[in-house]
Amino acid sequence: MEFFRDTHIDFMKYRRFWVAVSLLVVAAGIFSIFVHGQLNIGIDFAGGTQITLKFAEEPEIDRLRTVLGQAGIPDAQIQRFGESGEHEVLIKTPTAEGTEEGSRDPVVEAIDRAYNEGGGAELDLNRDGVEDVADALLAADPDNVAGQGDPEAARAHYEGVADAVIEVRREEGLISSWESLAGAPGVSRAALETLRAGATLGELTVLGVENVGPQMGRELRQKGILAVVLSLVGMLLYIWFRFELRFGIGALMATVHDVIIGLFLFALAGFEFNLTTIAAFLTLVGYSVNDTVVIFDRMRENMRRTPQKPMLEVMNESLNQTLSRTVLTSGTTLIAVGSLLVLGGDVLRGFAFVLTIGILVGTYSSIYIASPFALLWEQAFGSGARGRRKGTRAPAGRSARAETPTRRNRRAS
Amino acid sequence: MNRNLLYRGLLILVVVAIAAISAWPLEDKINLGLDLRGGMHLVLEVQTADAVKSEIDNAMERIVQDARDEGISTIEARREGEQIVLTGVPPERDEVIGRIRQDFLGETWDWDRVGDRIVFELTAAGRAEIRDGAVRQALQTIDNRINAYGVAEPVIAQLGSSERIAVQLPGVDDPERIRELIKNTAFLEFRLSDYPRAGGGAASREEVLSSYGGQLPDDIEILEGDVTDPEGRRIGTQFYAVTKRSVVTGRDLKNARPSLGQFNEPVVNFTFNPQGAQRFGEVTGANIGRGLAIVLDDRVVSAPTIEDRISDSGIIRGNFTNREVEDLSLVLRSGALPAGIVYLEERTVGPSLGRDSIEQGLRAGLIGFSLVVLTMLVVYKLTGINAVVALGLNVVIVFGALAYFGATLTLPGIAGIILTVGMAVDANVLVFERIREELHAGRTVKSAIDAGFSKALSSIIDANVTTLIAALFLFQFGTGPIRGFAVTLSVGIFASVFTAVFVSRWLFDLQLARRQRVERLSI
Numbered sequence: 060m061e062f063f064r065d066t067h068i069d070f071m072k073y074r075r076f077w078v079a080v081s082l083l084v085v086a087a088g089i090f091s092i093f094v095h096g097q098l099n100i101g102i103d104f105a106g107g108t109q110i111t112l113k114f115a116e117e118p119e120i121d122r123l124r125t126v127l128g129q130a131g132i133p134d135a136q137i138q139r140f141g142e143s144g145e146h147e148v149l150i151k152t153p154t155a156e157g158t159e160e161g162s163r164d165p166v167v168e169a170i171d172r173a174y175n176e177g178g179g180a181e182l183d184l185n186r187d188g189v190e191d192v193a194d195a196l197l198a199a200d201p202d203n204v205a206g207q208g209d210p211e212a213a214r215a216h217y218e219g220v221a222d223a224v225i226e227v228r229r230e231e232g233l234i235s236s237w238e239s240l241a242g243a244p245g246v247s248r249a250a251l252e253t254l255r256a257g258a259t260l261g262e263l264t265v266l267g268v269e270n271v272g273p274q275m276g277r278e279l280r281q282k283g284i285l286a287v288v289l290s291l292v293g294m295l296l297y298i299w300f301r302f303e304l305r306f307g308i309g310a311l312m313a314t315v316h317d318v319i320i321g322l323f324l325f326a327l328a329g330f331e332f333n334l335t336t337i338a339a340f341l342t343l344v345g346y347s348v349n350d351t352v353v354i355f356d357r358m359r360e361n362m363r364r365t366p367q368k369p370m371l372e373v374m375n376e377s378l379n380q381t382l383s384r385t386v387l388t389s390g391t392t393l394i395a396v397g398s399l400l401v402l403g404g405d406v407l408r409g410f411a412f413v414l415t416i417g418i419l420v421g422t423y424s425s426i427y428i429a430s431p432f433a434l435l436w437e438q439a440f441g442s443g444a445r446g447r448r449k450g451t452r453a454p455a456g457r458s459a460r461a462e463t464p465t466r467r468n469r470r471a472s
Numbered sequence: 473m474n475r476n477l478l479y480r481g482l483l484i485l486v487v488v489a490i491a492a493i494s495a496w497p498l499e500d501k502i503n504l505g506l507d508l509r510g511g512m513h514l515v516l517e518v519q520t521a522d523a524v525k526s527e528i529d530n531a532m533e534r535i536v537q538d539a540r541d542e543g544i545s546t547i548e549a550r551r552e553g554e555q556i557v558l559t560g561v562p563p564e565r566d567e568v569i570g571r572i573r574q575d576f577l578g579e580t581w582d583w584d585r586v587g588d589r590i591v592f593e594l595t596a597a598g599r600a601e602i603r604d605g606a607v608r609q610a611l612q613t614i615d616n617r618i619n620a621y622g623v624a625e626p627v628i629a630q631l632g633s634s635e636r637i638a639v640q641l642p643g644v645d646d647p648e649r650i651r652e653l654i655k656n657t658a659f660l661e662f663r664l665s666d667y668p669r670a671g672g673g674a675a676s677r678e679e680v681l682s683s684y685g686g687q688l689p690d691d692i693e694i695l696e697g698d699v700t701d702p703e704g705r706r707i708g709t710q711f712y713a714v715t716k717r718s719v720v721t722g723r724d725l726k727n728a729r730p731s732l733g734q735f736n737e738p739v740v741n742f743t744f745n746p747q748g749a750q751r752f753g754e755v756t757g758a759n760i761g762r763g764l765a766i767v768l769d770d771r772v773v774s775a776p777t778i779e780d781r782i783s784d785s786g787i788i789r790g791n792f793t794n795r796e797v798e799d800l801s802l803v804l805r806s807g808a809l810p811a812g813i814v815y816l817e818e819r820t821v822g823p824s825l826g827r828d829s830i831e832q833g834l835r836a837g838l839i840g841f842s843l844v845v846l847t848m849l850v851v852y853k854l855t856g857i858n859a860v861v862a863l864g865l866n867v868v869i870v871f872g873a874l875a876y877f878g879a880t881l882t883l884p885g886i887a888g889i890i891l892t893v894g895m896a897v898d899a900n901v902l903v904f905e906r907i908r909e910e911l912h913a914g915r916t917v918k919s920a921i922d923a924g925f926s927k928a929l930s931s932i933i934d935a936n937v938t939t940l941i942a943a944l945f946l947f948q949f950g951t952g953p954i955r956g957f958a959v960t961l962s963v964g965i966f967a968s969v970f971t972a973v974f975v976s977r978w979l980f981d982l983q984l985a986r987r988q989r990v991e992r993l994s995i
Contacts, residue, residue, distance in 0.1 A: 065912070111822075111825065113824075141828070159517075159814050159815065159816050160814065160815050160818075161818070163818075186648075187646055187649075188644070188645040188646025188649060189645055189646075190621075190646065190649075190798075191646065191649075191795060194794055194795070194798075198794075225645050228645070228824070229510070229645065229822075229823035229824060229827075230823075230824065230827070231824060232822065232824035232825070264822075265647075265820075265822070266821075266822040266824060266825050267819075267820055267821045267822050267825050268647070268818060268819070268820040269818065269819045269820070270815070270817065270818040270819075271816075271817050272814075272815070272816045272817060274816055275515065275816045275817045282949050283949065285949070286945045286946065286948065286949035289945055290941060290942050290944075290945035290946075293941045293944075293945065294938055294941055294942070297937060297938060297941060298938075301934060334953070334954055335884055335953070335954065335957075337946075337949070337954070338884055338946055338954045338957050338958070341942045341943075341945060341946045342891065342939075342942060342946075342957075342961065344942050345938055345939035345940075345941065345942030345943070346895075346939065348938040348939075349898075349935040349936075349938050349939055350935075352931070352934045352935050352938055353902065353931045353934070353935050356930055356931040356934055357931070360927075380909065381905075383905050383908075384901050384902055384905045387847075387851060387901045387905070388895070388897070388898040388901050388902075390847065391844045391847055391848070391894050391895075391897045391898070391901070392891070392894035392895050392898070393894070394840060394843045394844050394847060394894060395840040395841075395843075395844060395890050395891060395893050395894025395895075396840075396890070396891065396894060397840075398836045398837075398839045398840035398843065398890070399836045399840065399887055399890050399891075401836070402832060402835050402836035402839060403832055403833060403836040403887065403890075404828065404829060404832035404833070406829060406883060407832075407833075407883065407884070407887050410884065410887055411887070414891065
C-alpha cells in the first residue's frame with residue numbers, strides 16, 4: 060500500500076500561517092507553565108512523600124482526609140490509584156520544613172490506628188515480614204518440629220511456611236481473608252490456626268513508598284534542567300556539524316517548539332512532572348530532531364543534485380519525497396506508544412502521553428517549523444554553509460556567501 | 473550459494489544465537505530493577521559533622537585528663553565551634569601540652585597559645601580523615617547489618633566521594649524494620665550509676681538535681697530512660713545520674729545474641745573481647761553494690777545493681793519484645809554507626825506493584841509489536857516480512873544484550889523497548905521508501921535495492937545518532953529506573969541499525985540470489 064506517491068503539496072505556501080499559529084500556542088504554553096505555574100511538579104523535584112496503600116475494602120477518600128487531618132497532616136493529596144476494584148489509594152504529602160525523611164511513619168500510623176481498631180497489632184500479616192511470622196510460628200510450634208532437637212531445621216521449616224504465607228501477599232498485594240491462605244503450599248491446618256489465633260489480617264497494606272527529601276529534590280531539579288539543556292545543545296552541535304547552521308537553527312526551533320507544546324499539553328492534562336517525565340521529554344527531543352534530520356538530509360541531497368533550484372522549491376520537493384516515510388514512521392511509533400498509553404498502567408501513563416504528543420507535534424513541526432525557520436535564518440543571515448556549497452554555486456568564492464542568499468531570496472519570494 | 477552471502481548469514485546467525493542463549497530463559501537471565509521485582513532503594517547521608525564533633529569532645533576530654541594527670545590541676549577546657557580552648561595552663565607548662573598532643577592526638581591537630589589561652593584546632597586533613605573514616609565505617613556497619621539480617625543481593629555503595637550511601641535491597645517484605653535496623657546508631661555504653669547510686673532511676677530530674685544540692689559535679693550527667701509496662705509499652709520517663717565516662721562501650725563487645733532471662737523474658741546476651749572483659753571485670757569488682765547503667769544512644773536501657781564481679785559476659789534486660797531483642801543483638805554485633813544517618817531518599821516498591829507493572833508492560837509491548845508488524849505487512853506486502861524478521865531479531869538482540877552485559881531492566885526500560893519497536897522499523901521504512909522511489913524512477917529491482925540502501929544510510933545514521941545523544945544525557949542524569957530506559961533505548965538503537973541495515977540487506981540479497989532475474993518486487 061502506498062500512501063503518498065508523487066505528491067506535490069506546497070507545504071511552504073502556508074508557512075507564515077502555521078508559524079504564526081505555532082508561535083501563539085507556544086506563547087500560551089509559556090504563559091501557562093511559567094507565569095501561571097500550571098505544571099504539577101511531582102515529589103521527585105518538589106520533595107515530598109508518596110505512599111501507595113491497598114485496602115481490603117474500598118476506602119472513603121473523605122474519611123482518609125479526616126483521619127490525616129486529625130493526625131496533623133492536613134495538606135495531603137489523596138487519590139484513587141490503579142484499576143477500580145483494587146481498592147488502592149495514593150497519598151501525597153508535601154515536604155515538612157527541615158525534615159528529609161518525610162511523612163511515611165505518621166501517615167501510616169494514623170491510618171493504621173483508624174482502620175485497624177487502635178492499630179499497632181502484635182503481628183499483622185499485611186504489615187510484617189517473613190521473619191516476624193516465622194518467629195510467631197516457631198514460638199507456638201504448631202507443626203511439632205521444634206521438639207525434634209534441631210532448632211535450625213525448625214527455624215528453616217517455619218521460615219518456609221511464613222514465606223508461603225507472605226507470598227500470597229506478594230501476589231495479591233493484600234491478604235483479604237483467611238481462606239485465601241488455605242491454599243498456600245506447605246501451610247498446615249495447625250499453622251493456619253496458630254496464625255488465626257495470634258495474628259491479624261490488617262485492613263490495609265503499604266504497597267509502595269517514595270520519599271524525596273527537599274535536598275534531593277533540589278538536586279534532581281538542577282540535574283534535570285541541565286540534562287535537557289545539554290542534550291538540546293548536543294543535538295544542535297551535531298546538526299551544525301553534519302549540516303549547516305541554518306538547519307541546526309531550524310531543528311532547534313522545531314525541538315523547542317515541541318518541548319514547550321508538549322509541556323503545555325502535559326500540564327493541561329494534569330499529569331505529574333517527575334523523573335520519568337524528564338526521560339520522556341529527552342526522548343521527545345531525540346525523536347523530534349530525528350524526524351527533522353531525515354527531511355534535512357533529503358534537502359541537502361537535493362541541493363547538491365540541483366544546485367540551481369531555489370531553496371523554497373528544494374524544501375517543498377524534499378518534504379513531499381519524505382512525506383511517506385514521515386507518516387509511516389510516526390505511525391508505527393505512535394502505535395507502539397499508543398499501546399503503552401492505553402495498556403501500560405498508571406506509572407507510565409504520563410510518560411506515554413508526552414511521547415504521543417511529541418510524535419504528533421514533532422511530525423508537524425518537522426514540516427511546518429523546522430524548514431520555515433531554516434529558510435528564515437538564511438534570509439536573515441545567509442546560509443552559514445561554511446563554504447561547503449560555494450564550489451557548486453560560485454567558484455570565485457568570496458562573494459558567494461553574501462550573494463547566494465539574496466539571489467535565492469528573490470526567487471523564493 | 474554465494475560465499476559472501478553465506479558468511480553474512482553465518483554472522484547474523486552467530487549474533488542472534490549468542491543473544492538468544494544469553495537471554496533464555498528470560499526470567500532467569502534478565503536482571504529486573506527494584507521497580508519491577510519489588511524492593512527498597514535508599515539514599516542516606518552520614519552526619520559526619522556529628523562524628524567530627526564527637527572526635528573534638530573526645531580530644532578535649534583526653535587533653536584535660538592527661539594534663540591533670542601531669543599535675544596541671546587548674547586546666548579548664550571548653551569547645552568553641554570546632555576549636556578547643558584551654559585556660560588555666562601556665563605558659564611554662566606549654567611543653568607538657570605539646571607532648572600530650574604529640575602522643576595522643578597526632579598531626580591532625582594544630583595548637584597555638586593566644587595570650588592566656590591555648591587554642592586547639594583540627595586541620596583540614598584531620599577533618600577529612602574523620603569524615604572519610606565515618607563514611608567508611610558506616611558503610612561497613614550497614615553492610616554487616618544487612619548481611620546479618622539476610623537480604624539476597626544487596627547493593628550498598630558510597631556515592632562518589634560524598635557522605636552519601638545508596639542502599640538497594642531487592643525483595644524485602646518488611647521495609648520498615650530494615651529501615652530502623654540500618655538507622656539505629658546502636659552506640660552502647662556501660663556507665664556507673666551515681667544517683668540512685670545502687671541502680672534504678674529517679675522519678676524526676678529535680679529529685680536527681682536536689683541530691684547534688686542543685687549543682688551537678690563535672691563528671692556526672694543526667695540521662696533519661698523509658699519506663700515500660702510488662703508488654704513493653706512506654707508509660708513514662710525515669711532519670712539517672714551517671715558518670716560521663718563509660719566503663720566500656722559497644723566497641724569492646726565480641727558477640728551479642730538474643731536469649732531468655734530468668735523469668736523467660738527476652739534479653740540480649742553479650743560477651744566482651746579480652747580488653748573489654750579485663751576492664752569490665754576490674755570496674756565491676758571494685759563497685760559491687762553500685763548501679764551500672766546500660767546506655768544505648770544516650771538513653772538508659774536499664775540500670776541494674778552490680779552483684780558480683782563480672783568479666784567476660786552479661787545480659788542486657790529492659791522489657792524488650794522478641795523482635796527488639798533480635799534487632800538489638802544484630803546491631804550490637806555489627807557495631808555502632810560512627811554518626812547518625814538521615815534518609816534523603818526512599819523508594820520502596822512492593823512486589824505486587826512490580827508484578828502489575830511487568831504484566832501491563834508485557835501486554836502493551838505484545839499488542840504494540842503485533843500492530844507494528846501488521847502495519848508493515850499491509851504497507852509493504854511481502855517486503856514487509858523482511859522488516860518483520862528484522863524487528864523480531866531486534867527484540868531478541870535487545871534482550872540478549874541486556875542479559876549479556878548484566879544491565880537492569882526497569883519499568884521505564886520496558887517502555888524503552890516498546891518505543892524501540894516503534895522506532896526500529898524507521899530504518900526499514902527509510903530504506904523501503906527509497907527503494908520504491910528508485911523503482912518508480914525506472915530502475916531494475918537489483919539496482920533499486922542497491923540505491924535504496926546506500927542512499928538511506930546517511931539518513932539512518934543521522935536519525936539514530938540524535939536519539940543516541942538524548943539517551944546518553946539521560947544515562948548521565950538518571951537514577952536507577954531512568955538509566956534502565958537510557959540503556960534499553962541505546963541498545964535498541966544499535967540493534968535496529970544492525971537488523972535494518974545488515975540483516976534486512978542480507979534478506980534482500982538472499983532473495984535476489986535465489987532467482988536469476990527478479991522482475992517484480994512485492995513492496
